[in-house]
Amino acid sequence: MDVRLEDDGVVLRQWSEQDLDQLVTLFDDAEMAYRLPVATPFDLAAAEAYLNAARRAEQAGARIYLAVTDGDDLPRGEVMLNLATGTIGYAIGPAYRGQRLASRALRLMTEYAHRVIGLPTVYLEIEPDNAGSMAVARSGGYRPTGDEPVFVEDKGRRYALHRWSHTEPAPPAVT
Structure with missing residues (x-):
């Protein structure tokens, strides 16, 4: 599935082999690893393995992984849609934060999930101490569900x- 989304000064596009060095730059960071x-x-x-796993998931129709750029083709982060759960994930490299890239990418992917994929509800999963991610969620019109948290274990760390x-939004009623 070849997806390219563009609006509000941000372009979401497929990852390519030319992006491997930039993937390292983005993800080889203590906070990203955390x-x-x-x-x-x-x-x-690790970048090659990540790109290969992303491509397999896309070919299986399970997920969509897109590089977040601001139109100059340099990836500054990633946004991902899990098609089975309707969950979106996003990450912006530390050097590129503070430019509203995550908010703009989230809005684009949310609209795509609703209008193209046909998901009536889309989800995010956020740690309670991740204030930046919660601010991005609010800016995209997301609200906490109030559901019990899901606990995950990764790299020896257990978190909620x-x-x-x-x-x-429902379409306007036709009278």
């Missing part, structure tokens, strides 16, 4: 993920 289920250290071999949701 928050994301990625290899640590995240070197070129709280669910946030975005429901597609």
Whole structure:
């Protein structure tokens, strides 16, 4: 599935082999390793394995992984849609934060999930101490569901993920 989304000064596009060095730059970071289920250290071999796993998931129709760019084609982060659960994940490299890239990418992917994929509700899973991610969620119109958190274990760390949701607005009633 070849997906390219563009609006509000952000372009979401497929990852390519030319992005491997930039994947290392983005994901070989202590905070990224702490928050994301990625290899640590995240070197070129890890980037190749990540890209291959992403492509297999896309070919299986399970997930969509898109590089977040601001139109100059340099990946500054990633946004991912899990098609089975309707869950979106996003990450922006530390050097590129503070530019509203995550908020703009989340809005684009949310709209795509609703309008193209046809998901009436889309979800995020956020740790309760991740204030930046919660701010991005709020800016995208997401609200906490109030559901019990899901506990995950990764790299020896056990943590809670709280669910946030975005429901597609109902079309206006025809009279």
